[in-house]
Amino acid sequence: MIDERPFERLAAHAGPVDVDPGFEDRLYAVLLEERRRSTRSWRPALLLVAALLAVLTISTAVAIGSGIVKLPWPTESAAPGPTGSAVQSPEPSVPTLPDLGLPGFGPAPAGDYGFTGGGAAMHWVGPPGDPGELQLSFSHRRDCFSLAPTSVPPAPAPTPVRVAGLDGHYVEPYNVAGVLFHGGRLEHNVTTGAYALPIGDQTLCVYLSWDTDASAEKLREARQIVESIRGEPYRNTVRIVFTLPSGWDRG
Amino acid sequence: MPFETTDNLRPSTAIAGDPAVVADEQAFRAWYDRSLPTVYGYLFHRCGRDPHLAEELTQQAFVEAVGSYGRFRGQADPTTWVVGIARHKLVDHFRRVDREARRQAALSARELGQTGPALSTPPAEPDGIDDALALLPALQRAVLVLHYMDRLSVRDVARAIGKTEAATASLLARGRDAFRLAYGEAER
Numbered sequence: 001m002i003d004e005r006p007f008e009r010l011a012a013h014a015g016p017v018d019v020d021p022g023f024e025d026r027l028y029a030v031l032l033e034e035r036r037r038s039t040r041s042w043r044p045a046l047l048l049v050a051a052l053l054a055v056l057t058i059s060t061a062v063a064i065g066s067g068i069v070k071l072p073w074p075t076e077s078a079a080p081g082p083t084g085s086a087v088q089s090p091e092p093s094v095p096t097l098p099d100l101g102l103p104g105f106g107p108a109p110a111g112d113y114g115f116t117g118g119g120a121a122m123h124w125v126g127p128p129g130d131p132g133e134l135q136l137s138f139s140h141r142r143d144c145f146s147l148a149p150t151s152v153p154p155a156p157a158p159t160p161v162r163v164a165g166l167d168g169h170y171v172e173p174y175n176v177a178g179v180l181f182h183g184g185r186l187e188h189n190v191t192t193g194a195y196a197l198p199i200g201d202q203t204l205c206v207y208l209s210w211d212t213d214a215s216a217e218k219l220r221e222a223r224q225i226v227e228s229i230r231g232e233p234y235r236n237t238v239r240i241v242f243t244l245p246s247g248w249d250r251g
Numbered sequence: 252m253p254f255e256t257t258d259n260l261r262p263s264t265a266i267a268g269d270p271a272v273v274a275d276e277q278a279f280r281a282w283y284d285r286s287l288p289t290v291y292g293y294l295f296h297r298c299g300r301d302p303h304l305a306e307e308l309t310q311q312a313f314v315e316a317v318g319s320y321g322r323f324r325g326q327a328d329p330t331t332w333v334v335g336i337a338r339h340k341l342v343d344h345f346r347r348v349d350r351e352a353r354r355q356a357a358l359s360a361r362e363l364g365q366t367g368p369a370l371s372t373p374p375a376e377p378d379g380i381d382d383a384l385a386l387l388p389a390l391q392r393a394v395l396v397l398h399y400m401d402r403l404s405v406r407d408v409a410r411a412i413g414k415t416e417a418a419t420a421s422l423l424a425r426g427r428d429a430f431r432l433a434y435g436e437a438e439r
Contacts, residue, residue, distance in 0.1 A: 006383075006434040007427070011399045013380045019291045023306050027313060028283060034317045035279060104318045106311075106339060125347075 037101065051096055097232050097241050103248050110246040117237035122248050124218065132214030134222050136248075137207040140237045144196035144205035145171055161195065164229040168197035174207070195226060200233035204240060221245055286330040287313075290337050297341055297396045299381050308344060312337035338401065342411050345393035352389060383433035391426030398423060 100114030103122060121137040145158060158169035174194035195206040206226055210219055224245075231240040290312055295305040316333045384392050390412065397408045409419035 003431065006431050007399050009434075010380055010384075010395065010430070011402070013400060014292070014296050017288075017292050017295050019288055020302070020306070024287060027287070027306075027310050028280075030310065031279075031283065031313055031317050034314050037318075104315050106315050106336070106343070125343075125350075 055096065095232065095234055095239060097230060097239050099239065100241055103244060107247045107249050108244065110244060112241055113244050114239065114241035116234055116239040122244075124222070124248050132211045132218055134211070134214055134218060135207075135209040136222060136225060137205075137209075138240065139205045139207075140202060141205050142203065144194055144203060145169075145174065158196065163195060163197060164227050164231075166197045166199070166229075166231075168195055170195050197229070197231070199231040199238045199240070202233045202236075202238045204229070204231055204238050282329055283313075286333050289330050290333050293334050294337055294341060297400060298344065299385050304344070308337060308340045311340045315340075338397075338411065341396070342393060345389045346412070348389035380434070383430055386433040387426060387429050390422055391429060394419060394423045395426045395430055 097114065098112075099116060100112055102113055102115055102120050107125075115138060117140055120139075121135060123136075124134045145155070155171050155174045158171045161168055161170035163170075170193060172193035173191050175190070175192050190209055190211055192207055192209040195204075195208070197204045197206065206229070208222055208226060210222065225242055228243040229240050230242070231238050233239075287309070291305055291309045294308045294312075295302065298304045298308065312333055315336050384395065387395070393412055394408050397403045397411055398405065403411065405420050405423065406416055408423070409416045412419065414422070
């Protein structure tokens with residue numbers, strides 16, 4: 001006869017437990033910030049509309065000012081006056097890309113995501129039994145290839161590459177501890193390719209890392225993400241938008 | 252804060268599906284105060300009573316819940332809903348541990364010039380449910396926890412861990428044998 005008692009005990013395995021008040025407060029602070037961010041998530045659409053309106057207004061003003069478009073009402077002959085300044089005031093910088101966020105900590109649905117400034121990393125983790133993980137890291141740096149590379153194998157010289165309509169440079173392998181999986185631990189079966197992509201006067205660095213077990217299809221999919229990048233300079237940094245297939249996360 | 256088992260969850264119609272839970276700070280705090288001990292307790296007892304791991308998974312579950320609250324349709328109590336997210340996080344954790352164990356085993360085998368998996372030595376003198384569970388491979392632990400503690404059917408466990416029902420049943424059978432053995436050792 002099979003003894004079921006261990007499983008009855010397992011099923012009843014519970015009991016009182018206290019939550020550390022310090023953790024409770026810390027998590028609440030994190031959630032307030034997350035809540036602020038998530039209630040703001042409807043803003044990208046509004047910002048896009050506002051940006052389009054601003055672009056339309058500026059274009060119209062420029063067209064009228066330069067005489068390309070003539071207004072239907074009669075204009076008075078201009079009285080002689082001082083000529084305009086030779087120095088034009090700079091046009092206001094209007095972002096044209098929406099301010100999108102990164103995927104959450106669990107597998108995210110397919111769609112457009114993005115980030116502004118700083119750096120970010122995302123992963124794709126396969127189903128159980130599939131060891132092929134991938135990681136995409138973005139950062140805004142002056143020199144994408146200045147991180148101290150690990151010695152195995154040595155990084156070759158950057159080669160010109162055209163990605164996402166941008167003429168940049170690419171190095172593979174570029175195995176740097178800071179961009180590998182699991183908190184930057186060097187793993188022997190991971191390869192990283194590094195992109196330096198010019199966005200206006202800024203540089204976007206993209207580090208794509210993959211397990212050697214990752215399928216060719218998944219790797220192609222990851223490169224397609226890089227190919228989908230649209231970027232623009234934004235307040236001395238960069239804003240980018242990219243399209244993710246489903247299943248990527250920030251966890 | 253006292254622990255509340257999932258069996259004790261009662262729908263709170265005052266806040267179920269109400270967007271004010273996230274939009275209004277008072278409602279948000281009330282939801283948090285009510286849900287935190289339940290979610291934390293749920294995870295604490297399923298991840299070997301490791302407070303750090305339970306805190307990490309709790310944080311992941313709450314952050315995802317807040318970020319995706321717009322998709323919550325009020326079909327369940329908000330606390331039960333977060334527990335559901337916590338369960339996903341727990342399964343993800345078991346999968347990660349399993350993957351890491353396989354990778355380590357493969358590396359060890361390569362270093363030793365062996366082809367078989369590396370043997371792990373169980374810790375000496377285990378005692379109780381947690382220690383017995385800790386001796387099992389991560390996926391066996393996952394199916395036992397989901398089947399016995401969460402009372403999920405084999406079909407639902409299979410769906411949660413992303414395996415077929417047959418593979419899950421086999422995993423459960425092996426997990427039961429291993430757990431009975433480990434628990435017997437612990438009780439000795």
